[in-house]
Amino acid sequence: MALAYCFIDSEPSHSETKRASVALQSTNVQPVVSNNNGNAGRLIKIEVEPGTFYLTIEDKNGVEQTLATSSLNRASLSGAPSIGDEIRWETLTKDHQLNSKYLDKSFEHITFVRLEPLLPINGTVQKVSLLTNEAIIYVSVLNTDGGQQQVMLKGRKGDLPDVQYIKKGTNITWKNAALLSISRGRAKPAVVAISSLKVTS
Secondary structure (H helix, E strand, O other), X not given: OOOOOOOOOOXXXXXXXXXXXXXXXXXXXXXXXXXXXXXXXXXXXXXEEOOEEEEEEEEOOOOEEEEEEOOOOOOOOOOOOOOOXXXXXXXXXXXXXXXXXXXXXXXXXXXXXXXXXXXXXXEEEEEEEEOOOEEEEEEEEEOOOOOEEEEEEEEEHHHOOOHHHOOOOOEEEEEOOEEEEOOOOOOOOEEEEOOEEEEOO
């Protein structure tokens, strides 16, 4: 299986980013959501009142919906989404004729959700650190915009056989990923927990 990847030693040029985007589209390597329940849409508008974010999205059928959530921070590896981004969510409950005094408006139909992060499923190893019971693997991945991003993978050494033999430049895939913390810049990459991995090249 061909893997799409880029190293992140320097900021990508426009042409490099474009090539990365083409590479992502031309392989079967795609970001996946941690809880793939099929709820997805493009973010059109964000309205905020204390404690609640109201999101207007357009689903795959072109129908607009209103979602409500208490946090945007785990929508992606980088945190809160931007207008135009695809977001995915887990439905918690639904309501009708919800009135917001703060926004001075009513929502005829609204779905309360928990946002689900889009997580990569493969990457290229940059560095491996082995602790007593834990393995930390820094990988370079392509994000959903076709850009480059570094992610820190964490797992129990007992669940990751032969991890001590993995070298820089090795392509790996992983399963059962869960987002532990979002990216806070190049110095603090997103942290993802994994329970298995496979070397592909």
